């Protein structure tokens with residue numbers, strides 16, 4: 001489904017991604033782990049098409065189609081979804097209006113008729129229950145004044161509404177308490193499907209207790225330095241990143257706790 | 258040194274004579290005082306950013322004839338008064354017929370009524386600050402006098418359509434005077450529109466006298482064409498416990514100037530002033546507001562938003578003056594500005610003068626562009642770039658548009674906004 005070959009990217013002239021290679025097949029769940037600053041969010045943002053990051057070389061294809069040639073909105077319509085590490089607050093645009101506009105943009109792309117306000121309201125209420133978000137949130141500005149956990153649930157809600165082919169979840173587990181983590185995990189597991197791939201980006205492995213990945217990759221210094229199965233995540237939890245020759249005090253600390 | 262330019266004498270020639278004698282006399286007196294009136298220049302503080310847009314030529318001095326047919330493009334529901342080139346058109350109008358509310362053309366006033374009015378015209382405005390309003394007082398051909406008896410309530414909005422037909426060069430001088438008695442209530446909508454394409458000026462003055470406990474809502478929608486230089490002033494005097502709410506929505510033009518002056522003269526009076534301005538192309542718009550907290554325990558709340566695209570230029574100047582005796586004043590002024598292109602310009606200046614010591618006064622002004630990160634967030638959900646731009650731009654003014662208490666105005670404004678979005682944001 002997704003194929004990344006020798007991807008290099010930089011921001012403000014500084015190279016962050018230094019040759020990423022990754023193959024993800026439909027139905028698979030991949031986890032990318034790595035210390036802070038290793039380039040996880042950069043990779044996520046580059047895949048979604050954030051122009052603040054410049055791709056200097058390499059190739060990314062989605063089902064054989066060159067992804068890097070597409071605008072952000074075209075990528076989204078082709079099935080790329082990014083759950084942001086830091087979801088954006090947009091006062092003045094209601095969450096409901098935002099979600100309906102997005103869903104209808106996708107439907108228009110597929111040649112499906114628009115959903116009217118009433119139809120959409122019904123759908124949105126159902127999905128908001130799935131992520132345990134009070135429908136009152138639909139009336140508020142996009143992420144406006146949402147707590148960290150509410151923002152993350154709103155991201156998962158969007159994924160459930162937009163039904164992407166590839167969902168990239170950038171630290172969707174960070175800042176969640178145990179209950180919220182359960183809710184989010186349930187939402188992510190609901191996304192799992194034969195024809196869908198999930199790329200989970202995370203600093204810790206605790207989300208992986210709930211959503212079991214098929215493959216785990218370690219990103220460090222802008223490169224994937226190790227790949228393996230589920231057990232790699234457990235090993236990282238036990239031993240920190242140090243045994244891979246990677247410096248990451250924060251993770252070493254947290255695993256010692 | 259080059260002598261400062263003065264108002265051409267062509268603008269001071271006698272105009273139509275169909276007004277009661279006391280008003281003719283007043284007009285003449287005002288005209289005499291205008292001889293040698295200096296025109297605003299770059300050095301005139303309150304015209305600093307806008308004087309270059311004011312281009313009065315002698316062929317604009319003539320009053321536009323009110324002999325055309327008022328072809329109001331607005332399907333206005335309910336009560337309305339139509340002005341054509343500054344003159345009331347009774348046959349195109351629809352007056353409310355309610356106890357306690359009188360609506361008259363200046364031309365229909367008795368000498369006694371006209372004498373009383375002549376005494377009070379201009380009394381809401383600080384003539385030094387609004388020099389150009391004085392020209393209206395020297396030139397008005399007609400006017401609308403609205404009087405509300407105590408406790409009178411107008412049951413639906415009254416639209417005042419100010420239309421100019423610019424089939425030749427000239428000017429129009431519409432005038433409105435509102436006398437709202439104790440505890441009366443009215444919602445007035447003033448719409449400025451134009452047809453034709455010759456260069457014209459609209460020089461307009463609206464005055465509100467708001468008695469104790471009265472509740473006035475004023476909506477002002479400026480949609481005149483690219484050939485119309487608009488210089489307008491609104492003066493408001495508020496007595497004890499009265500409320501004045503203003504919603505100004507304006508689209509730019511070659512020159513757009515609105516001075517809004519509110520005097521809070523009685524304790525417990527409050528005003529709320531909202532404004533939305535949208536400019537594009539090479540358009541201009543300048544809002545100058547002045548709130549005088551004269552009495553104690555008054556509240557003022559002001560929120561203005563400017564959106565400037567292309568090479569357009571928007572100006573906001575908001576003055577709050579809290580007099581020495583105006584203790585426990587509460588004043589809140591907020592101006593936010595959105596630049597949609599690198600070529601656009603916005604100048605904003607809050608001016609606070611506070612002479613009382615026990616007051617709450619907050620003000621803020623910002624100038625920014627559409628947020629790239631918000632834009633990316635929206636398009637990353639498949640929303641098209643044009644639509645994302647529209648959502649974010651509307652988000653900037655939504656709150657103010659939604660507060661306009663007259664649906665027909667919200668709709669007209671939204672239609673015009675959509676046109677603006679079509680012209681400003683390209684399809685991806």
Ligand SMILES: Nc1ncnc2c1ncn2[C@@H]1O[C@H](COP(=O)(O)OP(=O)(O)O)[C@@H](O)[C@H]1O
Nearest residue numbers: 011012016035036037038039040041042043052
């Ligand atoms: N917009 C940006 N401008 C400048 N530097 C950035 C920007 N975004 C990320 N970086 C830098 O790129 C590196 C990788 O960051 P990031 O991809 O956010 O790492 P991670 O998500 O793994 O913590 C860091 O050194 C960070 O400072």
Ligand SMILES: [Mg+2]
Nearest residue numbers: 040041085171
């Ligand atoms: Mg990150």
